[in-house]
Amino acid sequence: QMQLQESGPRLVKPSETLSLICTVSGGSISSGDYYWSWIRQPAGRGLEWIGRVYGRGSTNVNPSLKSRLTMSLDMSNEQFSLNLGSVTAADTAVYYCARDPVVMSGLFDSWGQGIQVTVSS
Amino acid sequence: DIVMTQSPDSLSVSLGERATINCKSSHSVLFNSNNKSYLAWYQQKPGQPPKVLIYWASTRDSGVPDRFSGSGSGTDFTLTISGLQAEDVAVYYCQQYFSSPYTFGQGTKLEIK
Numbered sequence: 081q082m083q084l085q086e087s088g089p090r091l092v093k094p095s096e097t098l099s100l101i102c103t104v105s106g107g108s109i110s111s112g113d114y115y116w117s118w119i120r121q122p123a124g125r126g127l128e129w130i131g132r133v134y135g136r137g138s139t140n141v142n143p144s145l146k147s148r149l150t151m152s153l154d155m156s157n158e159q160f161s162l163n164l165g166s167v168t169a170a171d172t173a174v175y176y177c178a179r180d181p182v183v184m185s186g187l188f189d190s191w192g193q194g195i196q197v198t199v200s201s
Numbered sequence: 202d203i204v205m206t207q208s209p210d211s212l213s214v215s216l217g218e219r220a221t222i223n224c225k226s227s228h229s230v231l232f233n234s235n236n237k238s239y240l241a242w243y244q245q246k247p248g249q250p251p252k253v254l255i256y257w258a259s260t261r262d263s264g265v266p267d268r269f270s271g272s273g274s275g276t277d278f279t280l281t282i283s284g285l286q287a288e289d290v291a292v293y294y295c296q297q298y299f300s301s302p303y304t305f306g307q308g309t310k311l312e313i314k
Contacts, residue, residue: 127251127294127305142302176250184256186298187241191250 082107084177084192092171092199098164102177102192103157110155115140115180117188118151118162120173128173132180133160167199203228203297207306213314220282222309224295229275232299239299242271242280245308246291254293255280287313 088100102116109116117132131141133151141149150163164171174196178188204227214220230239238258243251253262255271258278268283282289290313295306 126307127296129303129305140301144302178250180298184298186239186301186303187253187256188243188251188296189253189262191252194250 082179082190084179084190086175086177086192086195088195088197090195090197092167092197093201094168094199095166098162098167098171098197098199100162100175100177100195100197101159102161103159104179105158108155109153109158109160113182115182115185116153116160117178117180119176119178119188119191120171121176121194122170122173130162130164130175134182169199171197172199173197202302203230203300203304205295205297205304205306207293207295207309209309210307211310211312213312214282214285215314216285216287218285218314220285220289220311222280222293222295222311224273224278224280224306226276226278226297226299228299230297230299231275238274238278239297240271240273240278241296241298242269243294243296243305244289244291245294251294282311285311285313 083105085103092098115132115134118130133139148165153160174194176194178191206225208223240258242255245251259271270281272279292308292310
């Protein structure tokens with residue numbers, strides 16, 4: 081069964097770049113069967129879809145974050161990544177990676193456990 | 202963006218009773234060509250990621266107990282939990298996957314009375 085696991089720095093300074101990696105096991109991100117998404121959840125609040133990467137590096141992103149966001153795939157290591165620039169305290173959240181099937185685009189049927197990222201000096 | 206609004210924000214129900222959560226979308230999420238509403242329900246327990254319960258507004262995901270049911274079409278949807286059990290304490294979210302950016306409701310916190 082496919083599993084996803086987030087990794088990266090848990091503390092980022094304001095104005096710097098938040099960088100996270102999601103490692104996929106039990107399956108291949110190059111199968112073409114899934115899109116690979118990032119979703120975040122500030123403490124005690126709801127869920128915000130950040131964006132997704134797929135294929136050979138194509139992306140769909142939330143317009144609210146588009147100017148600060150870069151996502152990519154590393155098929156050789158079965159990983160995909162998120163880079164969010166110019167962070168502020170408002171970017172403090174639990175960040176999840178998730179997959180959505182191509183045949184049911186936008187339905188997140190498998191999630192990582194999440195990683196708490198705090199933006200603070 | 203499609204705005205998803207849930208009601209109530211929190212709910213307290215006795216064990217064995219019925220819990221009902223509503224979700225309204227600012228734009229129809231019904232795709233006319235296949236007559237499917239692109240609406241899902243998730244359950245999130247403390248310290249865990251969300252887990253999909255229902256998709257296509259009323260289809261239970263594999264392994265989800267049949268006490269969970271979804272209904273509705275277009276812009277108005279309901280999640281019903283019949284015969285509440287202690288393990289159902291969680292926050293429940295609706296989500297539209299009709300169009301990007303995909304958006305979630307604010308969540309409904311379900312507690313035992």
